[in-house]
Amino acid sequence: MTRRAFVSMAALAATRPAAPARLVVPIHRILDGRAKNPLDRLQHFWPSLWDEAARDFGQGGISFDISDGPGEVRHSPADNPIFVGLQRGAINLVVTDVLPMYWDGGRALAGVSTIHDGYHICMIALRYAHRNQVAFFSVNTCLHEILHVLLQDIFLKPPKWYQSGGREVRVDYYATRLWLFHDGDEVRKSGEVYLHRLGGRLGARLGGRLGAACEPRDGTVLSIAD
Numbered sequence: 001m002t003r004r005a006f007v008s009m010a011a012l013a014a015t016r017p018a019a020p021a022r023l024v025v026p027i028h029r030i031l032d033g034r035a036k037n038p039l040d041r042l043q044h045f046w047p048s049l050w051d052e053a054a055r056d057f058g059q060g061g062i063s064f065d066i067s068d069g070p071g072e073v074r075h076s077p078a079d080n081p082i083f084v085g086l087q088r089g090a091i092n093l094v095v096t097d098v099l100p101m102y103w104d105g106g107r108a109l110a111g112v113s114t115i116h117d118g119y120h121i122c123m124i125a126l127r128y129a130h131r132n133q134v135a136f137f138s139v140n141t142c143l144h145e146i147l148h149v150l151l152q153d154i155f156l157k158p159p160k161w162y163q164s165g166g167r168e169v170r171v172d173y174y175a176t177r178l179w180l181f182h183d184g185d186e187v188r189k190s191g192e193v194y195l196h197r198l199g200g201r202l203g204a205r206l207g208g209r210l211g212a213a214c215e216p217r218d219g220t221v222l223s224i225a226d
């Protein structure tokens with residue numbers, strides 16, 4: 001290689017935009033000690049649903065700082081959830097069998113993401129959770145729920161039905177971009193802002209009043225999730 005060629009290559013490398021920094025998101029994973037999940041369903045979850053979601057996020061430059069800990073979901077007489085084992089400063093991924101009726105409302109939801117008593121929670125209902133199925137419509141449940149957090153839906157007031165549908169479409173759109181096109185640019189940008197808000201404990205001050213429960217987009221989703 002001539003000196004001239006080397007210098008021009010070096011100049012080209014210097015002007016090429018740097019690869020975007022990876023976004024590292026703290027996740028605290030809890031298996032609900034009271035959940036009645038069959039062993040095979042539980043064993044299927046980590047190497048299947050979770051690994052697929054982590055791979056899709058990884059393809060878009062987003063990785064997780066993972067901790068695991070004990071915990072459970074108790075229920076008040078009114079079926080309000082009472083969580084044990086949650087952590088501040090992280091997304092709590094709570095894996096259970098079905099969502100509390102307080103949140104599920106008989107809709108057989110695969111997951112919900114919300115701020116509860118200041119804790120940031122993605123709750124996964126293994127009975128209905130699923131892997132990526134249909135682009136832009138039915139994506140991995142862990143991918144979908146964590147995106148609700150990184151896109152900051154959990155800070156918004158509970159939406160009207162027509163607003164909720166829009167958020168579901170938006171989450172599945174970005175999920176599909178991660179899954180099929182390995183594009184996480186917009187999610188990383190929103191995720192950076194989210195991490196600032198997480199560190200600032202905004203959620204702690206607003207806790208209990210906000211949240212973004214997933215709404216089924218139509219009956220087809222539920223039948224697929226089954």
Ligand SMILES: [Zn+2]
Binds near residue numbers: 144148213
């Ligand atoms: Zn949703």
